[in-house]
Amino acid sequence: MAGRAVIEFFVSLKTSLWLLCLVIVLLLSGAFIMPGEKAFQSIHSMPLLDWMRQQPVKSTWWLWASMGLLIVLAANTLLCSIDSIAKKRKITQWMLLISPQIVHIGFLFMLIAHLSSAVGGFKTFAVGAEGTSLAMPDNSVLQIKGISISLDSYGYLYDWAVDVEYRDNGQVLKKERILPNKPVFLKGVGVYVKDLRAFPNKMVLLEVSREPGAIWALVGGILFMTGTIALLVLKMKRDEIQRQP
Amino acid sequence: MVTAVYALPFYLLGLWKRVFLYCGLILQSVYIIYRGLHLGRLPLVGPHDTLIFLSAAMVAFSIPFNRGTKGDPALSRGISFTAMVLTASGILWQPHNAPLPPVLKTLWFELHVVLAFFSYALFGIGAALGVFSLRQKDAFREALQYRAIFIGYCLFSLSMILGGIWAYLAWGTYWLWTPKELWTSIVWLFYTLYLHARLVQGWSGRPLASLGIFGFFVVMFTYLGVSLFMKSSHTF
Numbered sequence: 001m002a003g004r005a006v007i008e009f010f011v012s013l014k015t016s017l018w019l020l021c022l023v024i025v026l027l028l029s030g031a032f033i034m035p036g037e038k039a040f041q042s043i044h045s046m047p048l049l050d051w052m053r054q055q056p057v058k059s060t061w062w063l064w065a066s067m068g069l070l071i072v073l074a075a076n077t078l079l080c081s082i083d084s085i086a087k088k089r090k091i092t093q094w095m096l097l098i099s100p101q102i103v104h105i106g107f108l109f110m111l112i113a114h115l116s117s118a119v120g121g122f123k124t125f126a127v128g129a130e131g132t133s134l135a136m137p138d139n140s141v142l143q144i145k146g147i148s149i150s151l152d153s154y155g156y157l158y159d160w161a162v163d164v165e166y167r168d169n170g171q172v173l174k175k176e177r178i179l180p181n182k183p184v185f186l187k188g189v190g191v192y193v194k195d196l197r198a199f200p201n202k203m204v205l206l207e208v209s210r211e212p213g214a215i216w217a218l219v220g221g222i223l224f225m226t227g228t229i230a231l232l233v234l235k236m237k238r239d240e241i242q243r244q245p
Numbered sequence: 246m247v248t249a250v251y252a253l254p255f256y257l258l259g260l261w262k263r264v265f266l267y268c269g270l271i272l273q274s275v276y277i278i279y280r281g282l283h284l285g286r287l288p289l290v291g292p293h294d295t296l297i298f299l300s301a302a303m304v305a306f307s308i309p310f311n312r313g314t315k316g317d318p319a320l321s322r323g324i325s326f327t328a329m330v331l332t333a334s335g336i337l338w339q340p341h342n343a344p345l346p347p348v349l350k351t352l353w354f355e356l357h358v359v360l361a362f363f364s365y366a367l368f369g370i371g372a373a374l375g376v377f378s379l380r381q382k383d384a385f386r387e388a389l390q391y392r393a394i395f396i397g398y399c400l401f402s403l404s405m406i407l408g409g410i411w412a413y414l415a416w417g418t419y420w421l422w423t424p425k426e427l428w429t430s431i432v433w434l435f436y437t438l439y440l441h442a443r444l445v446q447g448w449s450g451r452p453l454a455s456l457g458i459f460g461f462f463v464v465m466f467t468y469l470g471v472s473l474f475m476k477s478s479h480t481f
C-alpha cells in the first residue's frame with residue numbers, strides 16, 4: 001500500500017509542479033546569497049562538489065537542497081515518462097506521445113552532465129611567457145612557442161593567438177594555435193587562454209581543464225531541442241486542424 | 246539615435262491606430278541596421294542597443310498575434326505602450342560604440358543574444374495576452390498566451406544551449422555559477438512550470454494567465470536587474 005502511494009507520488013504531474021516551485025525558491029535564495037558571500041568568488045576554481053564540501057553550509061545550503069530536489073525531480077521525470085508511454089501507447093499520433101519524452105530524456109542528460117562535471121571536472125591555471133614549458137596531467141609537456149597580440153589604434157585588444165607545441169619524451173606530438181573561442185585539446189584536456197599581457201613582456205594566463213559533462217550536455221541539449229521543436233510544431237498543427245470549420 | 250527617437254511618437258500614435266505601430270517598427274529597424282553597418286557587428290551590447298532591439302522584436306513578433314486577435318486593438322495598444330517605454334529607456338543610455346573583445350566576435354555569441362531577446366519579446370507578448378485573457382475571461386487569448394510562451398521557451402532554451410557551447414569554447418565550461426546564470430535558470434524553470442501547469446486541473450485558467458504575466462517581471466529582472474545591480478560576467 002505504501003509502495004503504491006510512493007509510486008503515485010512520483011508519477012504525479014502535481015509533484016513535478018511543486019518540485020519545480022521549490023527548486024525555483026531555492027535558486028532565488030541562492031541568487032540573493034551568492035553576490036554577498038565572498039566564498040562564491042572561488043566557485044570556479046575546482047569541481048563544484050569539492051568546492052561545496054569545503055564551504056560553510058550557511059553559504060551553500062541552497063545548492064545542497066537544490067541538488068537533492070533535482071535528484072527527486074529526475075526520478076519524477078523518468079517515472080512520469082514511463083507512465084505516460086504505458087498509458088497512451090495505443091494512441092495513433094505516436095510523435096505527439098514520444099516528443100515530450102525526448103524532451104525529458106534531454107533534460108535528464110543535462111542533469112547527468114552537471115553531476116558529471118561537478119564530480120569529475122579538473123581545472124588548473126598557469127602563467128607563461130614564450131618558451132615556457134608546462135607539465136600536463138597526462139605527463140606530456142606543453143610549450144608556449146609564440147604569443148601574438150594585436151591592438152587597434154585606440155589601444156583596444158583586437159585579436160590574439162598563442163602557438164603551442166605538445167611534447168612527449170622529447171618528441172613533438174602536435175603543434176596547435178589557440179585563438180579566441182578556439183581552445184586546443186589533447187586526450188580530453190582543454191587548454192584555454194584566460195588573459196594576456198603585452199607589456200613589458202608578452203605573458204599569457206592559461207587554464208588547463210577537463211569538463212566531463214560537456215558531451216552529455218551537448219547530447220542533452222540536442223535531444224531537448226529536437227523534442228521541444230517537434231512538440232511545438234505538432235501542437236500548432238493540431239490547433240490549426242481544430243480551428244478549421 | 247535620431248531615428249530611434251522618431252520611433253517614439255509613432256509608438257504613441259500606435260495606441261490609436263495599429264499602422265503607426267508598424268511605422269515605428271520600420272524606423273527602429275532602419276536604426277538597428279544602420280548601427281549594425283556602422284559598427285560592423287550586431288548592435289546588441291549594452292542597454293541602449295538591447296532595449297531598442299527588444300522593443301522592435303516585441304512589435305515584430307506581435308504581428309501574427311494581432312492577426313489572431315481578429316481586429317481587437319487591445320494587444321497592439323499594450324505592445325505600443327511597452328515598445329514606447331522600452332525605446333524611451335533605451336534612449337536614456339549611451340550607445341556602446343567601443344570594439345568588442347575578441348571573445349565576443351563569434352557567431353555563437355550573436356545567436357545566443359539574438360535568440361535570448363527574441364524569447365524575451367515573446368514572453369512579453371505572452372504577458373500582455375495574459376492581462377487581456379484575465380480582463381475578458383477569454384480562453385482564446387489564454388491559448389494565444391500559451392503559444393507565445395511556448396515559442397519563446399523554445400528560443401530561450403536554444404539560446405541557453407548555444408550560450409553553453411560558446412562558454413565551453415571561450416572559457417572551458419558550459420556553465421558558470423554567476424547571478425546571471427542563476428537567474429537564467431530561474432526563468433527557464435519558471436516557464437517549464439508554466440508549460441506543465443497547463444496540463445493540471447486547478448492550475449490552468451486564471452492561475453496560468455497570472456503565471457505568464459509574472460514570468461515577464463522575472464525576465465525583465467534577469468535582463469536588466471541582474472546586469473545593473475549584481476556583479477556577473479554578463480554585466481553590461
